[in-house]
Amino acid sequence: MKETTQLPVWLVVVLTVVPALIAGASAVLAAWLAGSRKAAKQLDQWRRREETMRILRWAADKATATSDDERLLAVSVLDALDHSKPAMLQPEDQGILDGVLDAVLSDATAVVEEYPDESGNYDVEVADDG
Template sequence: MPDWLVIAIAVATPLLGFIGVLLGQLLTRQGARELDVWRRREETMRMLRWAAELTMQPESGALGLSVLDSLSRSELLQPADQPLISAVLATVTARAEAIYTEEEATGGIDEHTDND
């Protein structure tokens, strides 16, 4: 076997091994990032469903709004999910405003008055 071939094999074998390990590490990191995004999105949607259910109940509506507001500012929220949270917040807020306006118009809400 020629000397140049022996040297090429001696140098190429560890170099190719290193490149293989490097590519494997990069693929593993990419998979871990994708899994993290998926987990965050799953948790965000779970909290969104829970908060939306809370807002529909009269006794816990304020808690649901607080959760939605906190979720909209959370690190857990992915940028792609922000429009969805904003839309849910807008819908819930509009619904609450409509109920308040209707009750106020029909006299269902007690107005605060000072009796001096």
């Protein structure tokens, strides 16, 4: 005669329910972590945009200064924002920068020139203080 072992009912229930609970909790935790990562990414994007706009406001303010050095610095910063890689500006903000650059360069008393260098970057300088 062959001996068989029987498991108590409570052990069968535990061995059935516990893995299902662990799998369910893991799925909930994974969904929550995915949401947290998305929120963190959105917050980081918002912070970068806020800092970029702060730089843009500063440069626009300095571009109207009376000092050639301040104007040159401001136009150089605006140019760097425009040509930054990876892009500091979000695509929807490019129009703002273009408008600021157009306003600064059209109303400037100084003639500002850009000279491309061998790496594709531009050197910006005040050519004539009209």
